Amino acid sequence: MSKKGSGGAVKNPGAEPTLGIDPFQDTLRRLREAFKSGRTRSAEFRAAQLQGLGRFLQENKQLLQDALAQDLHKSAFEADVSEIITTQNEVDYALKNLQAWMKDEPGSTNLFMKLDSVFIRKEPFGLVLIIAPWNYPVNLVLVPLVGALAAGNCVVLKPSEISQGTEKVLAEVLPQYLDQSCFAVVLGGPQETGQLLEHKFNYIFFTGSPRVGKIVMTAAAKHLTPVTLELGGKNPCYVDDNCDPQTVANRVAWFRYFNAGQTCVAPDYVLCSPEMQERLLPALQSTITRFYGDDPQSSPNLGRIINQKQFQRLRALLGCGHVAIGGQSDESDRYIAPTVLVDVQETEPVMQEEIFGPILPIVNVRSVDEAIEFINRREKPLALYAFSNSSQVVNQMLERTSSGGFAGNDGFLYVSLLSVPLGGVGHSGMGRYHGKFTFDTFSHHRTCLLAPSGLEKLKEIRYPPYTDWNQQLLRWGMGPKSCTLL
Amino acid sequence: MEREVQRVRQAFLSGRSRSLRFRLQQLEALRRMVQEREKDILAAIAADLCKSEFNAYSQEVITVLGEIDFMLENLPEWVTAKPVKKNLLTMLDEAYIQPQPLGVVLIIGAWNYPFVLTIQPLIGAIAAGNAVIIKPSELSENTAKIVAKLLPQYLDQDLYIVINGGVEETTELLKQRFDHVFYTGNTAVGKIVMEAAAKHLTPVTLELGGKSPCYVDKDCDLDIVCRRITWGKYMNCGQTCIAPDYILCEASLQSQIVWKIKETVKEFYGENIKESPDYDRIINLRHFKRILSLLEGQKIAFGGETDEATRYIAPTVLTDVDPKTKVMQEEIFGPILPIVPVKNVDEAIDFINEREKPLALYVFSHNHKLIKRMIDETSSGGVTGNDVIMHFMLNSLPFGGVGSSGMGAYHGKHSFDTFSHQRPCLLKSLKREGANKLRYPPNSQSKVDWGKFFLLKRFNKEKFGLLLLTFLGIVAAVLVKKHQAVLRRKALLIFLVVHRLRWSSKQR
Numbered sequence: 001m002s003k004k005g006s007g008g009a010v011k012n013p014g015a016e017p018t019l020g021i022d023p024f025q026d027t028l029r030r031l032r033e034a035f036k037s038g039r040t041r042s043a044e045f046r047a048a049q050l051q052g053l054g055r056f057l058q059e060n061k062q063l064l065q066d067a068l069a070q071d072l073h074k075s076a077f078e079a080d081v082s083e084i085i086t087t088q089n090e091v092d093y094a095l096k097n098l099q100a101w102m103k104d105e106p107g108s109t110n111l112f113m114k115l116d117s118v119f120i121r122k123e124p125f126g127l128v129l130i131i132a133p134w135n136y137p138v139n140l141v142l143v144p145l146v147g148a149l150a151a152g153n154c155v156v157l158k159p160s161e162i163s164q165g166t167e168k169v170l171a172e173v174l175p176q177y178l179d180q181s182c183f184a185v186v187l188g189g190p191q192e193t194g195q196l197l198e199h200k201f202n203y204i205f206f207t208g209s210p211r212v213g214k215i216v217m218t219a220a221a222k223h224l225t226p227v228t229l230e231l232g233g234k235n236p237c238y239v240d241d242n243c244d245p246q247t248v249a250n251r252v253a254w255f256r257y258f259n260a261g262q263t264c265v266a267p268d269y270v271l272c273s274p275e276m277q278e279r280l281l282p283a284l285q286s287t288i289t290r291f292y293g294d295d296p297q298s299s300p301n302l303g304r305i306i307n308q309k310q311f312q313r314l315r316a317l318l319g320c321g322h323v324a325i326g327g328q329s330d331e332s333d334r335y336i337a338p339t340v341l342v343d344v345q346e347t348e349p350v351m352q353e354e355i356f357g358p359i360l361p362i363v364n365v366r367s368v369d370e371a372i373e374f375i376n377r378r379e380k381p382l383a384l385y386a387f388s389n390s391s392q393v394v395n396q397m398l399e400r401t402s403s404g405g406f407a408g409n410d411g412f413l414y415v416s417l418l419s420v421p422l423g424g425v426g427h428s429g430m431g432r433y434h435g436k437f438t439f440d441t442f443s444h445h446r447t448c449l450l451a452p453s454g455l456e457k458l459k460e461i462r463y464p465p466y467t468d469w470n471q472q473l474l475r476w477g478m479g480p481k482s483c484t485l486l
Numbered sequence: 487m488e489r490e491v492q493r494v495r496q497a498f499l500s501g502r503s504r505s506l507r508f509r510l511q512q513l514e515a516l517r518r519m520v521q522e523r524e525k526d527i528l529a530a531i532a533a534d535l536c537k538s539e540f541n542a543y544s545q546e547v548i549t550v551l552g553e554i555d556f557m558l559e560n561l562p563e564w565v566t567a568k569p570v571k572k573n574l575l576t577m578l579d580e581a582y583i584q585p586q587p588l589g590v591v592l593i594i595g596a597w598n599y600p601f602v603l604t605i606q607p608l609i610g611a612i613a614a615g616n617a618v619i620i621k622p623s624e625l626s627e628n629t630a631k632i633v634a635k636l637l638p639q640y641l642d643q644d645l646y647i648v649i650n651g652g653v654e655e656t657t658e659l660l661k662q663r664f665d666h667v668f669y670t671g672n673t674a675v676g677k678i679v680m681e682a683a684a685k686h687l688t689p690v691t692l693e694l695g696g697k698s699p700c701y702v703d704k705d706c707d708l709d710i711v712c713r714r715i716t717w718g719k720y721m722n723c724g725q726t727c728i729a730p731d732y733i734l735c736e737a738s739l740q741s742q743i744v745w746k747i748k749e750t751v752k753e754f755y756g757e758n759i760k761e762s763p764d765y766d767r768i769i770n771l772r773h774f775k776r777i778l779s780l781l782e783g784q785k786i787a788f789g790g791e792t793d794e795a796t797r798y799i800a801p802t803v804l805t806d807v808d809p810k811t812k813v814m815q816e817e818i819f820g821p822i823l824p825i826v827p828v829k830n831v832d833e834a835i836d837f838i839n840e841r842e843k844p845l846a847l848y849v850f851s852h853n854h855k856l857i858k859r860m861i862d863e864t865s866s867g868g869v870t871g872n873d874v875i876m877h878f879m880l881n882s883l884p885f886g887g888v889g890s891s892g893m894g895a896y897h898g899k900h901s902f903d904t905f906s907h908q909r910p911c912l913l914k915s916l917k918r919e920g921a922n923k924l925r926y927p928p929n930s931q932s933k934v935d936w937g938k939f940f941l942l943k944r945f946n947k948e949k950f951g952l953l954l955l956t957f958l959g960i961v962a963a964v965l966v967k968k969h970q971a972v973l974r975r976k977a978l979l980i981f982l983v984v985h986r987l988r989w990s991s992k993q994r
Contacts, residue, residue: 036839038863077927107883118880123865125888202889210687217684221677224694226893230686247919254926291927301927376499390499390917398911400501402586407912410579414912417581419571425588425907426665430689432908445895447883448861451873453852459873463717464754464764471540 002048002356008362023198027184028127034181035126040152045179047098049149051178054091057084060173064138067165071137073304078259083138086416090143093418093435094150101150101439107447115458117450122443124152125226126202131193131216133208134163134306135262135356140222140230141170144205148439153203158196161189162306194219203442207264209354210427228431228441230264231352231424232354233381237267238371238397240388241276249283250388252360255411257338260303261358262310265383265405265412265422268355269344270362271371274279277342277362285325288338297328297335305334305357314357319360320350368393372400380404380426383412404428489818490621490649491662495590497616504587510558512612512641515556516562516605519640520547526636528871530628531601535722536767536797545722546602553606556881556898556936558611564613564902567911577955578962580913584766585906587615596654596670597769598725598819603693604633607668608646610901616666617645621659623671625769626650664688664903670727672817673890691894691904694819695725696844701834701860702732702873703851704739711850712873713734715823716754718874720801723766724821725773728846728867730874731818732807736836737827740805746786747823751789751801759800760793768797768820777820780813784824796940809837815975831856835863843867843889848989866889918962958982 001345039045068074072081077302094101107118128148132141141159148155157174161168165460171185174350186196197204197219207230220227239248256267273282292299306313311334318327318339326339336358344351349359365371375384383401386394394408403423407414414420415434423432435442461474502508520527524547531542567582567868591611604622611618616932620637622630625923634648649659660667660682669679670693670975702711719730735743750758755762774797779795780944781790781802789802799821807814807824847866849857857871867887878885878897886895896904 003908041862075927081925103836107880109880109882116876118877118883120883121861121869123888126865198848214684217687218681219682219913221680224677224680224692224890224893231687243916244919245917250919250922250926295926299927334501356799387916391913394913398584402589402907403909406909408911409914409916410912410914413576413914414581414910417570417573417576417910417912420581420910420912421582421908422910425909427687430687444865444888445713445884446861446866447868447877447880448871448889449869449873449877449880449883449886450854450857450871451876453707453850453872459714459717463713465756465762466538466540466764 001423006423021388022195023112023192024186024199027186027198028156029406031156031182031184032127035124035154039179040124040154040182043098043102046102046150046152046282047095049178049183050091050146052179053090053146053149054095055176056177057088057091057142060169060193063169064166067163068138068167070165071134071163071260072259072306073302074259075301075303077301078136078303081330082259083136084138087142087146089418090146090438092434094146094439098150098438101436102152104448115452119448121446121448122439125442125444126153128203128205128442129156129158129196130388131141131158131200131204131206131208132160134160134166135259135264137166138259140207141267144207144433144438147433149178149207150439150444151442155184156196156201157183157185159185159194159306159468161187163375204229205337205431205433205441206230213429228433229424230422230430230431231382231427231434232264232356233379233428234268234354234374235265235353235381235383235385237270237385237405238368238375238387239270239272239276239280240272240368240386240390240393242389242393243387244389245276245283246286247278249280249287251410252385252387253284253287253338256359256360257288257291257302257358260305260336261302262306262356262413264356265359265415267383267385267411268381269351270360270376271364271365273366273414274364280362281324281340281342284340287324296326296329296337297333302338302358308334310357311336314355314359315442317350317355317357317359320344320348322417324362326358367444368396372397380424380428382428383407385411402438422483423433487649487655487658488646488662490658493591493644494617494619496588499641503612503617503642503645506547506562509565509613509615510561511863512646513554513557513561514607515640516559516609516612516757517551517558519636520554520605523632523636526632527601527629530632531626533772534600534626535725535769537994538763539616539720541764541766542601546599548606549602550609552769553609553898553901557609557902560899561613561902562768564899565615570910574955576912576914577891578918578959579915580911582911584909584911585614585741585902586909588905588907589616589917591616591618591666591668591905592659592662592664593618593620594667594669594671595622596727597619597623598623598710598727600629601633603670604629607670607691607896607901610896611666611668611905612641612646613713613902614905617686618647618661618906619654619664620646620648622648622650624650642807668896668904676890676892678942681939691896692892693894693896694845694890694892695727695819696842696847696848696887696891697731697814697817697933698728698731698866699834699838700848701787701831701838701850702733702735702743703831703849703853703856705852705856706872708739708742708746708851714850714873716747716750716801719823720751720754720765720821721875723765723768724798725769725819725880726875728875729819730823730846730848731813731844733823733825734828734837735825736830737806740787740825740827744803744805747801747803748788755801756928760796760798765801768799771797773819774799777818777822780816780818780820780822783811784813787825789821835860838864841892843887845873845887845891846870846877865889872972907988921962925957 026147048449068079104119202221210231214227265428321341325339328337339359382404386397418435421432421437528539567584569582663686676692680753784804791800791801804824845867849860881898884900885897
């Protein structure tokens with residue numbers, strides 16, 4: 001359902017003097033009224049929106065690739081595999097399953113209620129807000145959108161102002177493919193987002209840092225708005241002595257340096273023994289050379305840091321420990337070489353904050369137990385990785401730690417599975433999505449019981465006055481043993 | 487306070503709450519506690535709410551026992567990892583979702599059903615393998631005391647503790663860090679709880695309230711309807727979060743409804759309601775006075791008698807109620823039933839939608855289309871059609887609110903899910919590294935196409951794909967075992983190319 005027009009995005013209020021005028025009020029009111037009118041409820045409408053989104057991806061593939069290249073120096077391969085294809089996949093999956101997802105889910109009844117009709121109705125929440133980050137600016141804004149639309153909500157998108165190229169495409173082109181009475185893109189920085197969050201939404205979906213996650217949840221609390229927070233953390237990567245260093249190096253390096261390390265589920269640091277480290281370093285060097293050549297800066301396959309602020313932050317981290325591999329940087333290009341650091345102390349900055357860059361520190365531990373202890377002393381991460389030939393070691397890691405997700409002997413491949421939810425725990429987030437989980441996230445599951453209007457005799461037993469006989473019967477009938485049937 | 491929480495956290499970190507055997511043991515112990523000390527528990531509840539022991543049993547203890555039994559039966563299945571569907575890229579790997587405990591859970595109970603509203607969430611938290619701190623409501627003092635006394639006698643004393651206290655203690659408690667906070671109570675405090683939880687990024691479940699509307703259509707059997715409404719409204723003296731708060735109906739039905747409810751009240755509680763052992767009392771003086779103030783300026787069709795000394799308020803019905811008056815501005819939580827006349831079902835739906843989403847919605851009609859319309863065009867935590875309260879009773883269905891009536895849900899498996907982290911796990915082997923070449927740089931367009939091929943889930947749907955898949959699996963296994971790396975890769979690639987070409991041509 002494409003519409004001609006200005007694009008439907010609220011212009012950056014910083015461009016005009018606002019003097020206390022709320023720039024979002026009209027847009028939000030319009031969307032709320034549209035929701036009240038019931039327009040978004042029908043399967044046809046939702047499917048049309050999803051189809052529009054699909055067409056947006058297909059018809060603007062080059063535009064999106066260019067924007068991603070501009071923002072993050074993302075290669076066409078990375079752009080396709082991690083953003084465009086993944087989102088297209090989600091759109092197709094939602095279209096295929098929409099009817100099934102929307103159906104009332106029948107519930108099982110107990111002995112007393114066999115004659116009732118019982119089901120769970122999936123309802124849209126209403127007006128939902130999706131706040132997206134800059135590292136996968138297409139994927140992380142559109143995949144939640146797929147679920148929000150499929151669930152029948154009206155949606156406000158707030159893409160990151162940091163990934164400017166993509167922000168422009170989303171603000172100017174995307175609305176043309178969707179019904180703009182039920183969908184809007186709003187723009188702005190931290191100040192405008194703060195203003196936006198003062199409004200009441202029926203659901204807020206936020207992807208970003210834990211620090212801002214707290215701000216979002218606090219703002220949501222004022223309106224009792226439920227939230228999903230996809231945050232981050234330091235994802236540990238344990239490498240056992242019992243493994244092939246080259247294979248491990250290939251896999252770890254690929255997931256670490258993908259998108260120049262700016263991935264919330266990337267392995268953040270390695271835990272291994274000093275002996276393993278000796279074997280791993282040359283393997284990593286070999287992998288990096290193979291992937292990016294002798295001069296990684298000239299490789300088209302390596303991304304760049306999103307902006308100066310992040311670049312400066314990362315460059316400062318290069319001073320931690322010792323540089324074993326890489327360590328070069330170029331400010332004019334926002335380039336940081338694929339780097340491995342050793343002799344890193346737990347107290348140094350590189351081990352205190354989520355790195356979010358192409359730097360891989362190695363911390364030495366003497367055993368699996370020490371690694372597990374190390375991990376459990378810290379905040380629960382979004383992802384946890386363990387590499388070992390021994391499935392016992394991998395299982396130990398899994399059972400004795402907690403994290404959003406876990407992968408043995410590989411990186412974040414599991415995010416490509418639509419059947420598997422992506423979400424954090426503790427400081428790495430709350431809630432989850434992807435595939436049907438997104439639809440469920442944006443739906444209220446309403447329990448409905450329809451009793452027969454007659455057959456009152458059966459209900460008599462529950463009414464007072466409660467004579468002795470009555471009491472005995474109820475105690476027996478509803479008693480514990482019968483309760484197993486209940 | 488901090489020390490207590492630390493102690494519980496240390497207990498959780500010891501790992502002993504995690505094994506299935508331990509969880510079942512604790513649940514069985516809880517069951518024994520409820521059965522062996524039934525008298526004490528019933529006496530406490532009865533004392534708090536001036537209700538008969540039978541009412542306390544049928545309203546609270548039965549539900550608790552039912553929930554424990556349901557957990558004991560199903561927990562072994564729930565704790566197991568659930569395999570998930572894989573794509574071509576992960577077809578040779580193990581992929582599943584493993585439920586894990588969250589850690590230390592805080593449960594804040596309410597006073598209206600002080601036992602079940604504290605213990606039912608506790609059951610779920612234990613079942614999910616967590617350590618729990620329980621903060622019963624201080625308004626239901628006797629139940630709070632008995633829970634604090636009994637729990638340590640039956641359950642692990644370091645993993646499950648009770649902290650009693652008022653607003654001050656609760657505020658202190660909320661400053662601590664938990665892995666989940668479960669709160670049952672009112673909307674205003676719900677916001678405070680969520681805000682406190684936000685500081686630690688702690689997920690919350692909030693079971694709040696609201697004004698649950700009850701629409702009575704003219705096409706219904708009023709006798710039956712009024713009996714059901716009377717039962718649900720005056721149970722626990724109206725102090726039920728899912729009680730029908732007010733009635734919406736056409737003006738012509740009012741007098742009939744009033745008459746029938748009056749008759750039913752007489753039938754249920756006798757001529758002298760005060761003497762009926764089955765009619766309960768208001769929890770305390772503050773609420774008594776609050777509810778009384780709701781009667782000001784209202785047309786009392788029947789009822790309205792009160793006795794401050796015993797905190798007794800008679801079952802009361804108000805007619806022709808003005809939506810702007812106080813009784814329609816807050817959740818009544820008392821035995822007062824306002825009737826707000828509306829012209830028709832359209833007006834009723836508009837009326838409901840103009841207000842906050844309630845915890846429950848009730849609609850009485852023979853006309854199924856009308857009921858369906860009510861459900862379709864409104865929103866609420868849950869719905870019961872042609873009855874009240876009952877959707878709460880099914881522990882196979884989620885019980886929770888939406889909007890200002892709450893977030894999250896529980897009961898049965900939904901409790902287990904609420905208090906668990908469902909952790910996705912993908913286990914690969916370090917072998918078959920050759921297959922990964924596809925994703926490693928340097929990249930090319932052909933690699934993109936391959937990437938697309940592997941990411942899309944096709945092999946479930948096409949029969950030949952399945953066959954080829956088996957082939958691939960066997961070939962891969964055989965080659966890995968027997969042949970050299972080069973040969974292995976080549977053979978795999980040939981098969982994949984063939985399949986890929988056939989797949990691509992199918993695309994066009």
